[in-house]
Amino acid sequence: MKATQIPAKNKLGSHLHFKISKFKEQIKKTRPHTHEGYYELIYLHEGEGFHWLDTERHRIYAPELYYLAPGSLHCWQFTSIPKGFVVMFTADFMDPIQDVHLTELLQVSPTQVQARTGTAFQPYPIFEAMQQEYQRLQPFSTPVIKGYLQALLGKLLQISKEREVHSTPVAGLTARFLSLLPQKSPDFTTAKAYARHLGVSPQRLNAACRQHTGQSASKHITVHRLLEAKRYLLHTDQTVSEVAYTLRYNDPSYFVKFFKKHTGLTPVQFRQSYLGG
Known part of the structure; x- marks a missing residue:
């Protein structure tokens, strides 16, 4: 189990x-x-x-x-x-x-x-x-x-x-943000929250991330939240609603829409595609 x-x-x-x-x-x-x-x-x-x-x-x-x-x-x-x-x-x-x-x-x-x-x-x-x-x-x-x-x-x-x-070093602010991402998620859900913690504006954080990784801070946050969702769906027995609340979604239906928008599958379909049942 x-x-x-x-x-x-x-x-x-x-x-x-x-x-x-x-x-x-x-x-x-x-x-x-x-x-x-x-x-x-x-x-x-x-x-x-x-x-x-x-x-x-x-x-x-x-x-x-x-x-x-x-x-x-x-x-x-x-x-x-x-x-x-x-x-x-x-x-x-x-x-x-x-x-x-x-x-x-x-x-x-x-x-x-x-x-x-x-x-x-x-x-x-x-x-x-x-x-x-x-x-x-x-x-x-x-x-x-x-x-x-x-x-x-x-x-x-x-x-x-x-x-x-x-192939190129991720410098300064971007490196600190990427290091902070797994530490503060799921409590921090927006670029604004990370920027406040790092003492910069959301615009500066997004610009730095685009410069060094080609993606905005908001995109990195979305990718990481999707990864966390997949982890819980595959490696725990939490229900979809429980995963949603764990990841700080107040409405499980919004979590389902978010997940399907970015993966093309509902959380249940994703879990079944890997684990069957």
């Missing part, structure tokens, strides 16, 4: 800003969940099964790299024992001045990436060296770890086929 809410995990707690460990070698199915406040970089060099990324189910073809930004929803369904590494880190792990290249890599990265590494790139030695550096923590270990992380993220962007919009 599915949950009525989507749990948010924080495996770093309030004090850690970086952690690397071996992937748990268990055949299991995890519950859909999000990660709050930290990034995840996962490398599987063995394993079979499926990996859910929001509303899409992907077959696992190890060796593969996975990158998840804060707020991403995912879950695993393994059919053989997985082996690999998990790296978790927060934005506070990077210094915006000293680690400018690493920060830029995070800014140009999409929120989720799943990419096969193939034979040309073998990341296992890098992850292994990073874990050894993390475990012994000698002088200068932190910049060494950041160097490994920068190399992995840069290579991941090279081998992933992303839209051109991700």
Whole structure:
């Protein structure tokens, strides 16, 4: 039975800003969940099964790299024992001045990436060296770890086929807005609310977003609210009305119209198209 809410995990707690460990070698199915406040970089060099990324189910073809930004929803369904590494880190792990290249890599990265590494790139030695550096923590270990992380993220962007919009850094105000979006939704529903929180006008926020992403802030909000709606429809047993109220719609019928306008399907039709019934 599915949950009525989507749990948010924080495996770093309030004090850690970086952690690397071996992937748990268990055949299991995890519950859909999000990660709050930290990034995840996962490398599987063995394993079979499926990996859910929001509303899409992907077959696992190890060796593969996975990158998840804060707020991403995912879950695993393994059919053989997985082996690999998990790296978790927060934005506070990077210094915006000293680690400018690493920060830029995070800014140009999409929120989720799943990419096969193939034979040309073998990341296992890098992850292994990073874990050894993390475990012994000698002088200068932190910049060494950041160097490994920068190399992995840069290579991941090279081998992933992303839209051109991700080829230039998302600067300043736009980056802060995109980071705030999963934190404040569904409580913030308009560009005006986000702009007020960021201390700018809605016009300036929309202009900044168009300049760096090609879409207005309002469009980003709509896309994110649709994503949240799909998450609840697919990964919880909430009724359509309950999903509507969860996403701060006072009238479920308006939520149904909103959803159908942007997807071509009612919420019930969307749920049935994925889950049947």
